[in-house]
Amino acid sequence: MKDLIGYIAAVLTTFSLLPQIIRIWKLKEARDISLFMPLMTSAGSILWLFYGILINETPIIAANAVSLLFSLTVLFITIKYR
Secondary structure, X not given: OHHHHHHHHHHHHHOOOHHHHHHHHHHOOOOOOXXXXXXXXXXXXXXXXXXXXXXXXXXXXHHHHHHHHHHHHHHHHHHHOO
């Protein structure tokens, strides 16, 4: 049961930025998006990724590699469409 909760949490947090990416991409507008949110999310994902590598935990590594990709995407398209 605890593994299931962990996997559900990983999926939800990993893909939490996807709606924001879709919205910015669709509207081609990101004036109201804070740059600090994707910067902080990227920094956190880098640290979690590093931690996952240190303890050799594939789920942590995979989830945070995807999270980092999404947060960098939000950062890039926020800058692009400002």
